[in-house]
Amino acid sequence: MRHDRWPMPKITSIPRTPAAFVRAIVSVYERRSMDPGPALRQAGIPPEVLAAPDGRVAIEPFEALSSHAMRELDDEALGWFSRRLPWGSYGMLLRASLPSPGLDVAIRRWCRHHGLLTEDVALELRVEGAEAVVRAHEAVDLGALREFCLAGLLRNLHGVACWLADSRIALNAARFPCPRPAHAEAYDLMFGGEIAFDAPAAELRFDAAYLELPVVRDDAVLRRLLHKPIFLMARQYRRDRLLSQRISSVIAASGAVSPSAEAIAGQLALSPRSLQRHLQEEGTSLLDLKAKARRLRAEELLRRGDIPLKRVARLAGYGDESSFGRAFRRWTGQSPGEFRRRAVPADVPPPARGRDPGKSGR
Numbered sequence: 001m002r003h004d005r006w007p008m009p010k011i012t013s014i015p016r017t018p019a020a021f022v023r024a025i026v027s028v029y030e031r032r033s034m035d036p037g038p039a040l041r042q043a044g045i046p047p048e049v050l051a052a053p054d055g056r057v058a059i060e061p062f063e064a065l066s067s068h069a070m071r072e073l074d075d076e077a078l079g080w081f082s083r084r085l086p087w088g089s090y091g092m093l094l095r096a097s098l099p100s101p102g103l104d105v106a107i108r109r110w111c112r113h114h115g116l117l118t119e120d121v122a123l124e125l126r127v128e129g130a131e132a133v134v135r136a137h138e139a140v141d142l143g144a145l146r147e148f149c150l151a152g153l154l155r156n157l158h159g160v161a162c163w164l165a166d167s168r169i170a171l172n173a174a175r176f177p178c179p180r181p182a183h184a185e186a187y188d189l190m191f192g193g194e195i196a197f198d199a200p201a202a203e204l205r206f207d208a209a210y211l212e213l214p215v216v217r218d219d220a221v222l223r224r225l226l227h228k229p230i231f232l233m234a235r236q237y238r239r240d241r242l243l244s245q246r247i248s249s250v251i252a253a254s255g256a257v258s259p260s261a262e263a264i265a266g267q268l269a270l271s272p273r274s275l276q277r278h279l280q281e282e283g284t285s286l287l288d289l290k291a292k293a294r295r296l297r298a299e300e301l302l303r304r305g306d307i308p309l310k311r312v313a314r315l316a317g318y319g320d321e322s323s324f325g326r327a328f329r330r331w332t333g334q335s336p337g338e339f340r341r342r343a344v345p346a347d348v349p350p351p352a353r354g355r356d357p358g359k360s361g362r
Contacts, residue, residue, distance in 0.1 A: 107125045
C-alpha cells in the first residue's frame with residue numbers, strides 16, 4: 001500500500017480558516033514528539049500553506065485535521081490545557097447539559113462541568129442588564145496557544161448553545177484579551193457582531209432573551225451527533241436558523257395587520273435596535289420580510305380560488321385592489337387574476353360575485 005496517497009476531504013468552501021490555527025495544532029504534535037505529517041497529508045494541507053504568514057485553508061481540511069488530531073493525540077482540547085481532555089470529554093459535557101429545560105440552565109451546566117475537566121480556564125455565564133455574558137477567566141498562563149484556546153473555547157460554547165436550542169444565536173460582541181492578530185477578519189466569520197481585541201477578558205455578549213429558548217434536542221439526536229467529531233469551532237451554526245425566520249413567523253401570524261418593529265421585538269424579547277442589527281447582519285430588512293410575508297399570504301389566498309380579489313387585497317394588507325395589483329405584478333410579473341388562472345384547477349368554481357364569502361350573507 002502506498003502511503004503518499006491519502007483520502008482528501010471534499011472541499012466546497014473558500015479558504016478562510018487561518019493557517020495560524022493549523023500551526024497551533026502542529027505545535028502540539030511537536031511538543032509531544034509526534035509527527036504531524038500523516039494528519040496534514042490526510043487533511044490535504046500542503047506544507048507551503050503552513051509556511052505562509054497569511055496562509056488560509058478551507059474549513060473542510062481544517063475539520064479533517066482537527067478530527068485526526070483529536071483522536072491521535074487523544075485530546076479534544078488540542079493541547080490547550082495542562083492536561084489532556086480525552087476523546088469523548090465534550091460529548092460527556094453535552095450529555096450533561098441536554099436535560100436542561102432552557103438555554104440558561106444548559107449554558108450554566110456546561111460552564112460548571114467544564115471546570116471538572118480543567119481548572120486552567122473557568123467559564124462563567126452572567127446577565128448584565130439586557131445582555132447575557134459568557135466570560136473566560138484564565139487561571140494559568142496559556143502560553144503560545146492562548147489565542148487558539150480562548151477562540152476555540154468560546155466558539156465551541158456558542159456552537160453548543162445554538163445546537164441545543166436549534167436556533168442561531170446572533171452575538172452582540174466577541175472580545176479577546178490577545179493582541180489583534182493578522183488574521184483578525186476570520187473572527188468575523190466565526191463570531192459576528194462587534195469584534196474587539198486587547199480586552200480585559202475573553203467573552204461573548206448576546207441578548208439575554210436567548211437564554212429563555214427551550215432545549216429542543218434529545219438523547220437520540222445526541223447519539224447520532226457523537227458518531228463523528230463535533231465541528232463547532234470554525235463555522236457558525238446553520239444559516240437556516242436565522243432570526244429572520246422567527247420574525248417571518250411573527251409577521252405571518254399577524255395576518256393583514258402589519259406589526260411594528262417595536263411589536264415584533266417585544267414578542268421576541270429583543271430591543272428594536274438589536275432586531276435591526278441582527279437583520280442587517282443577515283442581509284435583509286424588516287421591510288423585505290413584510291413584503292415577502294404579504295406575497296406568500298396573497299399567493300396562498302389566490303390559490304384557494306374562491307375569494308374575490310378585493311378581499312384578497314384586504315387580507316394581504318392592502319387598502320385597495322389597485323395598489324395590491326401593482327405590488328403583486330412587481331413580485332411575480334403577473335396580475336393577481338393571471339396568477340389565479342394558472343394556479344387554480346379548472347374544476348374549481350370562480351368566486352361568487354356581489355357577496356363577500358368571508359361574511360355570513362345574512
